[in-house]
Amino acid sequence: MKIAILGGGISGLSAAWYARKRYPDATIQMFEASSRLGGVIDTGCFHGFLYEKGPRTFVFSRSSHLLELLEELGMSQEILPCSSLAKKRYLWHRGKLRGISSLIGSLAFGLLKELFVSSKDVDDESVYDFALRKFNRKVAELLLDPMALGIYAADIRQLSLKSSFPFLYEWDRQGISLLRAFASSDSSKKKGLFTLQRGLFSLIETLKNRMDLEIFYETPITALMEDGVVAGGSFFPADMIVSALPGAVLGSLSGLWQDFSSTSLWVVQCAFEKGVLLKNGFGYLIPTMEKESVLGCVFDSSIFPRAGDCYFLTVMLRNLGDASWAEKEALLALKKHLKIEKAPIFISSYLAKDAIPFFKVGYAKRLSFFLQDLKIKYPRLHVCGNYVDGVSVDSCIHSSQKIFIN
Ligand SMILES: Cc1cc2nc3c(=O)[nH]c(=O)nc-3n(C[C@H](O)[C@H](O)[C@H](O)COP(=O)(O)OP(=O)(O)OC[C@H]3O[C@@H](n4cnc5c(N)ncnc54)[C@H](O)[C@@H]3O)c2cc1C
Structure with a gap:
C-alpha cells in the first residue's frame, strides 16, 4: 500500500x-x-533562551490529543508547565494597560444580561452579533474581540461563532448559562498552560x-x-x-x-537586557476599537520558566507593511505600551502568511x-x-x- x-x-x-x-x-x-x-512550528534560540516563532503554549484541559501523542512518543517528561504568572493577562485600553480581571467589574452589567436572554435557534451568526444578543457592546468589544484577535487575528463582525467558538455555540443552543459553564469547566479540569522543555x-x-x-x-x-x-x-x-x-x-x-479566506500576521520577536519590563503575565491584547496596528504582545520570558539572561517579547501585528515597517511599529508599540525605551539586543520578524483560516x-x-x-x-x-x-x-x-x- x-x-x-x-x-x-x-x-x-x-x-x-x-x-x-x-x-x-x-x-x-x-x-x-x-x-x-514543521510548517508554522519553529523554535529559535537566543542567549540560551529557547523561543517559539509560531505556536508556544497549550491549555492542559484542551490538549488531550497532543498529550496522548506526546505519551506515545515517550515525550511526556518533556512537558513543561508555564509559570503561574501566565494567568495574569492585560488589555491596552484608553491609554493604559489594564488587568483583564480588574475590567470584569465594569463589564458586570453586560455579563449578567445573559441570565435574562433566552437562546436563539440560529444556524450561525457572527461572534459580534452573538455578543450583542447575549451580553452588550462593551462585552463584545472588550472581551470577545480581543479573545478572537488573540486566536484568529480576525474581525468578530465577520467571524463565525459556530466555527470559531464551537463550545459557546453549543452552550447557547442548549440554553446553558455561559458564565456558569465557564466557571464549572474551569474548576473541574486541570488548569494552566504548558509548553515543551526543548521547544516545540x-x-x-x-x-x-x-x-x-x-x-x-x-x-x-x-x-x-x-x-x-x-x-x-x-x-x-x-x-x-x-x-x-x-x-x-x-x-x-x-x-x-x-x-x-485566511489571515496573515507579522510576528516580531525581540530581546532586551534584563530588567526592562516591570509587568509580569502572559502579555496583552489590543481591542480593535483602539485602532492600532499591533494585535498584542506576549511576555515570553515571563511565561517560560527557562533560563536566559535577557528579556524576550513577541509582538503580533496586522499585515499592513513590510518587515522593516513591522519591526519599527513593534518597537514603537513597546515604547508606548510598556515604556521600553532601550534598543533591543536582538530583533527578528517574519510574516505568518495565510497562516490562520478565517472562519x-x-x-x-x-x-x-x-x-x-x-x-x-x-x-x-x-x-x-x-x-x-x-x-x-x-x-x-x-x-x-x-x-x-x-
Ligand atoms: C503565530 C502563530 C501562533 C500560534 N500559536 C498557537 C498556540 O500558541 N497554540 C496552538 O495550539 N496553536 C497556535 N497556532 C495555530 C497552530 O500553530 C496552527 O494552526 C498549526 O500549527 C497548523 O499546522 P498545519 O500542519 O495544519 O499547517 P502548517 O503548519 O501551515 O503546515 C502546512 C505545510 O504545508 C506545506 N505546503 C504548503 N503548500 C504546499 C504544497 N503545494 N505542496 C506541499 N506542501 C505544501 C507548508 O510549507 C507547510 O509546511 C498559532 C499559529 C500562528 C501562525
Missing part, C-alpha cells in the same frame, strides 16, 4: 504517525513545499526521527489526480492521499474552493460542501489541518488521527 501525505506541518506529521500505526507495512511518502518540516520543534524532530518515512523536500504538490499526485514535475501514484495542506492551497489545487459566518456549511465535493472528485483523498476542526495544534492532531481511526 502506498500513502501520500501532502504537507509536512504538524497535521501532516501526525497523519503520518497514525498512518504508520494503522498500516505498519505501507510505503509512506511526504511531500513538503519548503526545505524544512522537538516534537517535529521526534516525529520525523521515529518514523520510517520517505520525505520529499522542496517538492510542492502542483496537481491532484484521482490515483495520485503531481509533485516537483513527477507523478506519484498512491492508494491513499492525505492532504495536510493549508485550506487555501487545497481549495485552489482542487478547484473546489477558490476564495478560501467567516456560514463557514461550517461551506466546509461540509467542500468535503463532499472532494470525496466525489478524489475518492482516495482524506483531509486534515487547521481548517477542519479548529486551529489549535491539538485540533490539527485530532483531525489527522480521525482519518485512521474510522
Whole structure:
C-alpha cells in the first residue's frame, strides 16, 4: 500500500504517525513545499533562551490529543508547565494597560444580561452579533474581540461563532448559562498552560526521527489526480492521499474552493537586557476599537520558566507593511505600551502568511460542501489541518488521527 501525505506541518506529521500505526507495512511518502518540516512550528534560540516563532503554549484541559501523542512518543517528561504568572493577562485600553480581571467589574452589567436572554435557534451568526444578543457592546468589544484577535487575528463582525467558538455555540443552543459553564469547566479540569522543555520543534524532530518515512523536500504538490499526485514535475501514484495542506492551497489545487479566506500576521520577536519590563503575565491584547496596528504582545520570558539572561517579547501585528515597517511599529508599540525605551539586543520578524483560516459566518456549511465535493472528485483523498476542526495544534492532531481511526 502506498500513502501520500501532502504537507509536512504538524497535521501532516501526525497523519503520518497514525498512518504508520494503522498500516505498519505501507510505503509512506511526504511531500513538503519548503526545505524544512514543521510548517508554522519553529523554535529559535537566543542567549540560551529557547523561543517559539509560531505556536508556544497549550491549555492542559484542551490538549488531550497532543498529550496522548506526546505519551506515545515517550515525550511526556518533556512537558513543561508555564509559570503561574501566565494567568495574569492585560488589555491596552484608553491609554493604559489594564488587568483583564480588574475590567470584569465594569463589564458586570453586560455579563449578567445573559441570565435574562433566552437562546436563539440560529444556524450561525457572527461572534459580534452573538455578543450583542447575549451580553452588550462593551462585552463584545472588550472581551470577545480581543479573545478572537488573540486566536484568529480576525474581525468578530465577520467571524463565525459556530466555527470559531464551537463550545459557546453549543452552550447557547442548549440554553446553558455561559458564565456558569465557564466557571464549572474551569474548576473541574486541570488548569494552566504548558509548553515543551526543548521547544516545540522537538516534537517535529521526534516525529520525523521515529518514523520510517520517505520525505520529499522542496517538492510542492502542483496537481491532484484521482490515483495520485503531481509533485516537483513527477507523478506519484498512491492508494491513499492525505492532504495536510493549508485550506487555501487545497481549495485552489482542487478547484473546489477558490476564495478560501485566511489571515496573515507579522510576528516580531525581540530581546532586551534584563530588567526592562516591570509587568509580569502572559502579555496583552489590543481591542480593535483602539485602532492600532499591533494585535498584542506576549511576555515570553515571563511565561517560560527557562533560563536566559535577557528579556524576550513577541509582538503580533496586522499585515499592513513590510518587515522593516513591522519591526519599527513593534518597537514603537513597546515604547508606548510598556515604556521600553532601550534598543533591543536582538530583533527578528517574519510574516505568518495565510497562516490562520478565517472562519467567516456560514463557514461550517461551506466546509461540509467542500468535503463532499472532494470525496466525489478524489475518492482516495482524506483531509486534515487547521481548517477542519479548529486551529489549535491539538485540533490539527485530532483531525489527522480521525482519518485512521474510522
Ligand atoms: C503565530 C502563530 C501562533 C500560534 N500559536 C498557537 C498556540 O500558541 N497554540 C496552538 O495550539 N496553536 C497556535 N497556532 C495555530 C497552530 O500553530 C496552527 O494552526 C498549526 O500549527 C497548523 O499546522 P498545519 O500542519 O495544519 O499547517 P502548517 O503548519 O501551515 O503546515 C502546512 C505545510 O504545508 C506545506 N505546503 C504548503 N503548500 C504546499 C504544497 N503545494 N505542496 C506541499 N506542501 C505544501 C507548508 O510549507 C507547510 O509546511 C498559532 C499559529 C500562528 C501562525
